[in-house]
Amino acid sequence: xxxxxxxxxxxxxxxxxxxxxxxxxxxxxxxxxxxxxxxxxxxxxxxxxxxxxxxxxxxxxxxxxxxxxxxxxxxxxxxxxxxxxxxxxxxxxxxxxxxxxxxxxxxxxxxxxxxxxxxxxxxxxxxxxxxxxxxxxxxxxxxxxxxxxxxxxxxxxxxxxxxxxxxxxxxxxxxxxxxxxxxxxxxxxxxxxxxxxxxxxxxxxxxxxxxxxxxxxxxxxxxxxxxxxxxxxxxxxxxxxxxxxxxxxxxxxxxxxxxxxxxxxxxxxxxxxxxxxxxxxxxxxxxxxxxxxxxxxxxxxxxxxxxxxxxxxxxxxxx
Numbered sequence: 001x002x003x004x005x006x007x008x009x010x011x012x013x014x015x016x017x018x019x020x021x022x023x024x025x026x027x028x029x030x031x032x033x034x035x036x037x038x039x040x041x042x043x044x045x046x047x048x049x050x051x052x053x054x055x056x057x058x059x060x061x062x063x064x065x066x067x068x069x070x071x072x073x074x075x076x077x078x079x080x081x082x083x084x085x086x087x088x089x090x091x092x093x094x095x096x097x098x099x100x101x102x103x104x105x106x107x108x109x110x111x112x113x114x115x116x117x118x119x120x121x122x123x124x125x126x127x128x129x130x131x132x133x134x135x136x137x138x139x140x141x142x143x144x145x146x147x148x149x150x151x152x153x154x155x156x157x158x159x160x161x162x163x164x165x166x167x168x169x170x171x172x173x174x175x176x177x178x179x180x181x182x183x184x185x186x187x188x189x190x191x192x193x194x195x196x197x198x199x200x201x202x203x204x205x206x207x208x209x210x211x212x213x214x215x216x217x218x219x220x221x222x223x224x225x226x227x228x229x230x231x232x233x234x235x236x237x238x239x240x241x242x243x244x245x246x247x248x249x250x251x252x253x254x255x256x257x258x259x260x261x262x263x264x265x266x267x268x269x270x271x272x273x274x275x276x277x278x279x280x281x282x283x284x285x286x287x288x289x290x291x292x293x294x295x296x297x298x299x300x301x302x303x304x305x306x307x308x309x310x311x312x313x314x315x316x317x318x319x
Contacts, residue, residue, distance in 0.1 A: 003306065003307075003310055004303075004307065007303045007306060007307075008303075010299075011296075011299045011300070011303060014295070014299055015292065015295060015296060015299070016069075018291070018292065018295045019069060019072070019288075019291075019292055020065070022288060022291045022292070023061075023064075023065050023068070023288065026284050026287060026288060027061055027064075029282070055078075055079070055081070068288070072292065075088060076088065077091070077285060077286075077288065077289035077292075078285035078288075078289070079285060080278075080283055080285055080286050081281070081282070081283045081284065081285060081286075082278070082281045082283045082286070087285045087286050087289040088289070090274065090286060090289075091271060091274070091286075091289050091290060091293060094269060094270050094271045094273070094274045095270070095271050095293070097167065097268060097269065097270040098256075098259050098263070098270035098271040098272060099297075100186075101186065101189060101190055101193065101259065101262075101268075101270070102193070102255055102256060102259065104186075104190055105190050105193035105194050105197065105255065106197075106248065106252075106255065108190070108194045109193075109194055109197040109198055109201060109248070110201075110244070110248055112194065112198050112202075113197075113198045113201035113202045113205055113244075114205060114240070114244065116132050116135075116136075116198065116202045116205075116206075117132075117201070117202045117203070117204070117205025117206040117208075117209060118205060118206075118209050118232070118236065118240075119132075120132040120133070120202070120206045121205075121206045121207075121209035121210045121213065122209070122213075122228070124210065129206075132202060132206070133203070133206075135199075135202075136198070136199040136200070136202045136203045137199065138199070139195055139196060139197075139198055139199025139200075139202075140196070140199035140200045141199075142196070144192055144193070144196045144258050144261060144262065145261045145262075145265065147192050147195065147196065148188070148189075148192050148261070148262060148265045148266070149265070151188055151191070151192065152164055152188065152265070152266075155188065156188070162184070162187055162188055163184065163185045163188075164266075165265075165266050165267040165268075166185060166266070166267050166268070167182055167185045167186075167268060167269070168181060168182060168185065169181050169185070188266065189262045189263075189266050189268065192262060193255060193258060193262065196258065197251065197254075197255060201244070201247060201248065201251070204243075204244070204247060205240060205244060208239075208240060208243060208244075209236060209240065212235070212236055212239050212240070213236075217235060218231060218235060221234075221235055238312070241309075241312055242309050242312060245305050245308055245309060246305060246309065248305065249301055249302045249304075249305030249306075250302070252297075252298045252301040252302065253298050256294055256297065256298060257294075258272075259271065259272030260272035260273075260275050260276055263276075264276045271290055271293070271294070274286065274290065275287065275290045278290070
């Protein structure tokens with residue numbers, strides 16, 4: 001409970017710092033949604049002043065920030081400049097698909113990297129080890145947007161075996177065909193996130209496993225007659241889980257941030273595409289809402305990783 005209390009306090013402090021930095025950065029941007037000519041070429045300065053008064057933008061920045069902060073604590077992120085709807089409603093309608101894509105991707109990244117890294121370490125200097133190394137180098141050196149365009153060109157345009165964009169090609173009738181079609185549309189974006197995420201984690205697991213295999217307790221385990229499966233289960237995996245889970249938690253910002261690019265390329269109505277559209281429209285309430293929720297999900301993921309590590313190791317102090 002003490003570790004959980006520290007982590008919750010850390011989450012609150014970090015959210016406050018992130019909100020302050022985000023607010024300052026957005027207000028320092030050169031362009032504004034209410035700039036003359038941005039809404040209507042014929043709009044007058046008086047009309048712009050009236051709009052700013054309606055949204056509270058005519059007040060000093062510190063007043064705007066604390067007003068927004070108080071509203072945010074009450075889960076009220078304000079009203080979208082572009083659509084006029086509640087920011088909270090817009091984000092809640094988009095966040096499920098982003099979470100589905102990222103959670104599924106993280107699960108696959110964890111198990112695929114664990115398998116490849118351990119097998120490469122157990123077969124050091126073999127063909128599989130060299131192949132895994134080259135695949136990992138290709139993984140984290142290739143930009144995700146380039147890989148996305150390449151796979152769209154191959155599988156969606158040339159061979160026409162996968163959908164090019166969107167989430168559905170059939171009407172929402174609740175049938176099995178509808179959900180299979182939904183899963184079919186997610187193959188490309190999820191595959192890209194997985195391929196972009198396994199590279200560094202696989203190499204890290206391989207390196208860590210090699211160091212574990214050099215340990216004295218592995219030597220004594222073999223001397224006691226334990227086979228490879230027993231050594232893997234009782235010695236290698238328990239020593240791999242804590243650092244791997246920690247590293248996976250630290251990679252959350254990159255995975256969530258990558259949603260902006262992939263959802264834009266594949267026209268997926270998620271939080272990433274909403275962020276991109278809001279940035280183009282200078283819709284600052286929506287941008288601030290997405291930044292805060294994205295930061296909250298990242299920090300929450302790290303807290304869950306720490307709690308899982310505490311479950312594996314009761315002596316873990318969360319530091």
